[in-house]
Amino acid sequence: MKNKFKEFLKGLIKENPTFVLMLGLCPTLAISTTIKNGLGMGVATTFVLIGSNAMINLIRKIVPDKIRIPCFIVVIASFVTIVELIMKAYVPILDRALGIYIPLIVVNCIVLARAEAFASKETFLNSILDGLGMGCGFTLALLLISTIRETLGMGTFFDYKIKGFEPIFLLSLPSGALLIIGLLLGFFNFLKEKKG
Amino acid sequence: MKFIVSHSPHIQKKETIQKIMWSVSFSLIPAGIAGILFFGYHALLIIFLGTFTAVFTEAFIQILTRQKITIKDGSAFLTGLLLAYNLPPSVPFWIPIVGSFFSIALGKQIFGGLGQNIVNPALLGRVFLLASWPKYMTTFVKPNFNLFNFFKFDAITAPTPLSLLKEAKPIGVTYLDLFLGNRGGCIGEVCIIALLLGALYLLIKKYIYLYIPLTYIGTVGIFTYIFGPSGFFKGDWLFHILSGGLILGAFFMATDYVTSPLTTKGQIIFGIGCGIITSVIRLWGGYPEGVSYAILIMNLSTPLIDRYTKSKIFGK
Known part of the structure; x- marks a missing residue:
């Protein structure tokens, strides 16, 4: 049981997709302007990750080795379509805010990397746990970045206006995203170095 | 021994x-x-x-x-x-x-x-x-030259000559005003004669050389003269040289040792590049002033310039 828990936990910090594996930085840079967007993107990606990891794990033995990548992409694309349609139906505002980045989860490196590196080799349960852990790690990273960018860059927290604070507009621009991610990466590397 | x-x-x-x-x-x-x-x-x-x-x-x-x-x-x-x-x-x-x-x-x-x-x-x-x-x-105030009213700060907003030019409004500042600094602008950039005085001191001390400032200012002058608003070779080049932060940027910031090329050839390329970017931003860009962006962009290309302008090893 402890082993299983480890599969889930590693995605959160030790192998965090954004800050350690450096995967999926494109959506991270683009949509982390507000906390809502970050949360929406994180949840959508988590769903796709769990679904695709489970499905790819099931079909791993019948897929010929040479065409495995296209097969993985088809599976991932189906789950992304499910997410996209659900979001369009139930949270149209969020869907409009995230725009093209929801369909682009298909080519998100995290999803394909986990399918290739983990789900096609490990057991079914481990794959699901890995997908869940990676998804949560991605969501946490997005939440961290978007919280900093929204509070400092736009002067709001979950759309509540913070009084008496002049927002640093640069941080809600794309260059601000690069700046924040760079600083956080440096900070985490510093912590890691200090620890061991 | x-x-x-x-x-x-x-x-x-x-x-x-x-x-x-x-x-x-x-x-x-x-x-x-x-x-x-x-x-x-x-x-x-x-x-x-x-x-x-x-x-x-x-x-x-x-x-x-x-x-x-x-x-x-x-x-x-x-x-x-x-x-x-x-x-x-x-x-x-x-x-x-x-x-x-x-x-x-x-x-x-x-x-x-x-x-x-x-x-x-x-x-x-x-x-x-x-x-x-x-x-x-981007909010500037009108200069108020008065030796005795040092503590009086009246904030009459006044646009910079360059932003007036951008909006195609009458500028109403003479060349002498620009030269002496009687215009809206940043604290240190307005008084051209004081800046030139400081630059002269540095040149005499040989702390800076003329390659970058001269090519920078020259390029801006030539470029804005050629691509004038009312046709080719009709631009107001003197206005462009005297307004904005060009003098301050060219003499004191583009010549920064750390971020400018090492060789003479490289420095000339650097100055011309700064001049072209500044003029393009001023003439056709979204901002009225482009000196800071021009110098930053050329700072970033300095390693590249240095690589291609290495001086020849003697005897090779």
């Missing part, structure tokens, strides 16, 4: 970083005095806050990272001073503080301190402020 084995360079001058940095700061004094005379005590406070925060941030980070404290070499002071000179005189007092902190912390110390920064920290701070609080950074 005693032989001394040591590293190159073997020819040594008496100049030190400390001496050069303080001399550059010294040469900027006339421009600062002119700015204070035009814009009152508010400008003086901005200059003070900018330099103080820069020095304080440098010391703070160096204590935090357990490095040798190098605030005495004047480089942080100079960065803060240049940043303050690049601010409009009407900005709130927290603007120079935040800007100086950003300049030193994220423009210089994060790369490893003096000599390691990839772009001019003062300009980086200015661009950060411009992108973050454009409201404050």
Whole structure:
């Protein structure tokens, strides 16, 4: 049981997709302007990750080795379509805010990397746990970045206006995203170095 | 007989970083005095806050990272001073503080301190402020030259000549006004004659050479003359040279040792590149002024210029 828990936990910090594996930085840079967007993107990606990891794990033995990548992409694309349609139906505002980045989860490196590196080799349960852990790690990273960018860059927290604070507009621009991610990466590397 | 084995360079001058940095700061004094005379005590406070925060941030980070404290070499002071000179005189007092902190912390110390920064920290701070609080950074006040009303600060907003040009409005400033500094603008950039005085001091001391400033200003002049608003070869080149932050940028910021090319050939390329980018932004870009962006872009291409303008090894 402890082993299983480890599969889930590693995605959160030790192998965090954004800050350690450096995967999926494109959506991270683009949509982390507000906390809502970050949360929406994180949840959508988590769903796709769990679904695709489970499905790819099931079909791993019948897929010929040479065409495995296209097969993985088809599976991932189906789950992304499910997410996209659900979001369009139930949270149209969020869907409009995230725009093209929801369909682009298909080519998100995290999803394909986990399918290739983990789900096609490990057991079914481990794959699901890995997908869940990676998804949560991605969501946490997005939440961290978007919280900093929204509070400092736009002067709001979950759309509540913070009084008496002049927002640093640069941080809600794309260059601000690069700046924040760079600083956080440096900070985490510093912590890691200090620890061991 | 005693032989001394040591590293190159073997020819040594008496100049030190400390001496050069303080001399550059010294040469900027006339421009600062002119700015204070035009814009009152508010400008003086901005200059003070900018330099103080820069020095304080440098010391703070160096204590935090357990490095040798190098605030005495004047480089942080100079960065803060240049940043303050690049601010409009009407900005709130927290603007120079935040800007100086950003300049030193994220423009210089994060790369490893003096000599390691990839772009001019003062300009980086200015661009950060411009992108973050454009409201404050693009509001200028009318100069009010009065020796006796030092403490009177009346904030009559006045656009800079360049922004008037951009909006195709009558400018109403003579060349003499531009030369003496009687116009809206940043604290240190308005008084051309004071800036030239400082630049002359540096040139005589041989701390800077004319290659970058001359090619920079020359390119802006030629470019704006050729692509005038009313047809080819009809541009108002003198206006473009005298307005904005061109003189301050060309003499004091483009010539920064760390971020400009090493060879003469490279420096000429650097100056021409700065000139073209500045003119393009001024003539067709979205901003009225492009000096800071031009210098930053050329700072970033300095390693590339250096690579292609290596001087030939003698005898090869």
